[in-house]
Amino acid sequence: xxxxLDVLRLAASLLxxxxxxxxxxxxxxxxxxxxxxxxxxxxxxxxxxGVALELxxxxxxxxxxxxxxVVGILVYAAVVVQRRAGAVPGVFTIALAALSASAVVSxxxxxxxxxFPLEGRALVPLAxxxxxxxxxxxxxxxxxMAAEFxxxxxxxxxxxxxxxxxxxxxxxxLREAVRTxxxxxxxxxxxxxxxxxxxxxxxxxxAGAQPLEATMIQAAIMYLILGSVATTTAVVAxxxxxxxxxxxxxxxxxxxxxxxx
Amino acid sequence: xxxxLISFEGVGFAYGxxxxxxxxxxxxxxxxxxxxxxPSGSGKSTxxxxxxxxxxxxxxxxxxxxxxxxxxxxxTLRRRLGMVFQRPSPFPGSVRDNxxxxxxxxxxxxARRLMARVGLAADLLDRxxxxxxxxxxxxxxxxxxxxxxxESLLLDEPSTALDPAARHGIEQLxxxxxxxxxxxxxxxxxxxxxRRVADHVVLLMNGRARMSGSVADLDAAARSDPKIAAFLAxxxxxxxxxxxxR
Numbered sequence: 001x002x003x004x005l006d007v008l009r010l011a012a013s014l015l016x017x018x019x020x021x022x023x024x025x026x027x028x029x030x031x032x033x034x035x036x037x038x039x040x041x042x043x044x045x046x047x048x049x050g051v052a053l054e055l056x057x058x059x060x061x062x063x064x065x066x067x068x069x070v071v072g073i074l075v076y077a078a079v080v081v082q083r084r085a086g087a088v089p090g091v092f093t094i095a096l097a098a099l100s101a102s103a104v105v106s107x108x109x110x111x112x113x114x115x116f117p118l119e120g121r122a123l124v125p126l127a128x129x130x131x132x133x134x135x136x137x138x139x140x141x142x143x144x145m146a147a148e149f150x151x152x153x154x155x156x157x158x159x160x161x162x163x164x165x166x167x168x169x170x171x172x173x174l175r176e177a178v179r180t181x182x183x184x185x186x187x188x189x190x191x192x193x194x195x196x197x198x199x200x201x202x203x204x205x206x207a208g209a210q211p212l213e214a215t216m217i218q219a220a221i222m223y224l225i226l227g228s229v230a231t232t233t234a235v236v237a238x239x240x241x242x243x244x245x246x247x248x249x250x251x252x253x254x255x256x257x258x259x260x261x
Numbered sequence: 262x263x264x265x266l267i268s269f270e271g272v273g274f275a276y277g278x279x280x281x282x283x284x285x286x287x288x289x290x291x292x293x294x295x296x297x298x299x300p301s302g303s304g305k306s307t308x309x310x311x312x313x314x315x316x317x318x319x320x321x322x323x324x325x326x327x328x329x330x331x332x333x334x335x336x337t338l339r340r341r342l343g344m345v346f347q348r349p350s351p352f353p354g355s356v357r358d359n360x361x362x363x364x365x366x367x368x369x370x371x372a373r374r375l376m377a378r379v380g381l382a383a384d385l386l387d388r389x390x391x392x393x394x395x396x397x398x399x400x401x402x403x404x405x406x407x408x409x410x411x412e413s414l415l416l417d418e419p420s421t422a423l424d425p426a427a428r429h430g431i432e433q434l435x436x437x438x439x440x441x442x443x444x445x446x447x448x449x450x451x452x453x454x455x456r457r458v459a460d461h462v463v464l465l466m467n468g469r470a471r472m473s474g475s476v477a478d479l480d481a482a483a484r485s486d487p488k489i490a491a492f493l494a495x496x497x498x499x500x501x502x503x504x505x506x507r
Contacts, residue, residue, distance in 0.1 A: 154346065154348055154350040155350045155352060157315060157346070158344075158346060158352075158402070158405075159352070159362065160315060160335075160339065161315065161339055161343075161344040161346075161406075162339065162340075162343075162362060162363040162405065162406065162408075162409055163336040163337070163339040163363075163409055164336065164362070172352075248314070248317075248335055249314075249335040250314070250315060250316070250317070250335070251315070
């Protein structure tokens, strides 16, 4: 099979959506409409992105368009984080700072050391993968931190009352939240390739690349994701800690249902 | 006044839109046990938390020995004013680990002395803190607070969650600490307990201090103030049990 998948063959793959819908109705899961909507939405989104990418990263396009794209997805990712983990005040700023820091570090390594050539067609998809994975980890660590600090508020206040400064009082709970957020990424790095072939590698092989070449590219991408997820998670956890434990060493939990003892 | 342990001057505090303290003027003397009583929601715990800056007042000034607490770094202030909470909160690890959170350089000898001070056997030091009974846990929290060598202690209903024997133990312990020169501020809703332990009383109602003085002053105030009389008439269940036995 070569790379050009035309409309007819794409339509044939929709048969698989039909299978999912059929299963849903047989089992009375009441998910048929959701599945259809999600599939349609995904297709439209991807088509739009495809068209936009044509405009941004075609070989004759200037590089700044690709950079603008990267900035755009960074901001959008921070918006998504705020929407999904908005209980913590100021999480948009924290997420934007963390994602940007991690983009600078990881893209800096990849392009600075010449792992990939600095071209739009490398920059945009790599940044997309990096930001996407980091965004998920950011949401996870933010929610985890808020939950951990809420569950352990008595312990944290007891530590503060013993005269521990805010960073020390929060450290055990921050560590727990960061571990929880990082473990899925470490797990998937450890088992990669044993069960499923990751997306980039699958795509490269389908497009006709040699498996070994595809493997090396995939490995570099995996390290990119691992590094950027670890960087964002650490920065976000610190940022959220500073929101919940103030500079004057008080625990300030976001108001949940207006309840207090 | 510089002689007071803690003083509140025109202090106001609200949780969001809910006012708790409206205009609190109170002086806590620097000796003995000061019991802070009042109906639930009258701001007793809030008062303690304002004293060690776990909360900040919306208005007014809180002083520790005459110094505005806003000018003292909170960790320093909190090491001077140890605090024990209503619900004991053990940290993960052994009893010794718990004491070490308060005093990282604690020697074995010091740890044993702390345990003796709160009436716990030294062989509990290497027990998991979460395996202790409620009474033992609260004593451990007291030892943990004492490990920072505070000059006074804030107790937020420390015996409410305990059985009568453990409650009695905590009261005796507090008494001996007070007699050895550590002033205590004890928040309680239990009037019988107040009569057993208090040298001074602060009664909070509707976000203000309704009276402050000795236990005798409280009874005298009840004769002229029907609200105080009504509050005192709400006999706690423990006292009723005692009366039945008599």
